[in-house]
Amino acid sequence: MSTETLTTPTSALRTPRELRRARGAATTPAARVRLVIAHVCIYLAALVFVSPIIYAFFSALKPNTEMFSMPPTLIGSELRWSNFVDVFSYGPFVTYIANSFLVAILGTLVVLVVSTTAGYAFGRLRWKGRDAVFILFLATLMVPAEVLVIPMFQVMQWFNWVDTYQALVLPFAFGAFGTFLMRQFFRGIPYELEEAARVDGAGPIRSFLQIILPLSKSAVAVLAVFTFLTFWNSYLWPLIVTVDYDAHGTLPVGLASFAGLTGTRWDLQMAAAIISMIPTTLLVIILQKHLVKGIAMAGLGGR
Template sequence: MSQAAGPATAPDTPAAPPRRPRWLGDALAWAVLSVLGLFWLLPFLWMVANSLKSLAEIYSFPPTFFPDQLRWWNYPDAWTAVPFARFFTNSVIVSLGTTAGVLLTSAMAGYSFARLRYPGRDKLFIAYLATMMVPFPVLIIPLFILMGQLGLIDTLIGLILPAAFSAWGTFLMRQFMLSIPRELEEAARVDGASYWRVFVQIMLPLCTPVLATLGIFTFLGSWNQFLWPLIMISSVQNKTLPLGLTMFQAQATVETPWHLVMAAATFSILPVLVVFVLGQRYYVRGIATTGVKG
């Protein structure tokens, strides 16, 4: 006589481990980022603090972070100790000119490589990108000879012209333009728009985020450029801020006035902060939307 088997029971599954609250992970991430941000911000705060001290306080031991008295007059003293206004103006001219040149040439070259069809386009693009592997010191002597033949040595144009072309900027613009739907361009072409009109009225407005990103990077690099101006510029009236700060530091006869040097360095970093704050929204969007495509 057979015995009926009872219903099969599923084996007990182990209980899932308790999930960690999401806020705990966010709080830990914010804590780590805050500590790292403080370490990165510390040199800047130290520079500002020293710019408000006396020279005796800077040389005192043990060193102190906060000044005994806020010496705001260090800033006008630093401004008048050297032709700081001239150095500042030269840096603004060179940085804005270089940024404008890079944005114009990179946008036009990027549009050509992304949208126009002609023989050897991709090979030419790869060859242009290959120039990024050539270190700048290798190009110094040929560029100096070329600028000499053009009569641009010891001029601001001689600083702007070689830096107005960027293979990296062209790559960035091309990759972004490849992500723009072709239907927008084709609709404009059907309505009779020329390539130039499509480029100016359709492509450039859509490329605002990547243009801002490229502009910020280019401005920062040009503002802090030291080696090429050091080789090209010999007269005081054409020196840029990095050269001027070095000259200010080197011209001290007895001891370097570090409190004034720090004040001048604080002056020099302000335009960089302003440019980044004004363009950070587009900068983040440009980084997020620029992909490696095509």
């Protein structure tokens, strides 16, 4: 018998049909039942989470007088696709969308810069008091954002930043969550890569830009999506710090404008809510692979 035959894996000597039979034999009936039950549970859970979105979509197509009809119906007497067009004539909805994009993109960029650099300092660099400072920095996560609203508003008044874009972006751009996420990911990168770069003459900044960051695309994508969603859906802080809503209002604040003294246009509000979900949904779909990989490798997969 030749050496090549001895080193050939057993699976390589089988035909595809034999491999399928072997896998089928290894799967017991009990395992198949568990697999079917797991899939059914997943589909039911997905249906539960998607059903409110389906109801909101069809509600956006109803006449306003049928929003609370009894008995409740999923589809109204007519499908008013014009509701999605009337949203833009009811108020400065285009301005709300533009402001939300501006605030979310600028806030995401600032958070990515701050969190990656701080995470690199806490996770890769060695300096005295690093762990103690990190614990204090991490302790800020226990402080609710609502508690910080009044102090931050006073700080915005001192800087004369009330009703400005920087007031909408900067106060929540230096949180500890992004730094913790990037630190956990950076600590999982082998130190030998960075040491080899330093042997070649690369300093900490060059190692960070050319080695650490390129290997952390998945974690950066996770942080970017989480941050974008946070700024996009923020309601309390823009409501407080904004004075001229028609000029600096964001989408969550704009959605509340459909409720007036003369009544609430529920049909237009539902249509506006569906429109506001489109950018974030597309973002999650585009970065889905990076999100799954980044969450698993950053230690946020439920372990």
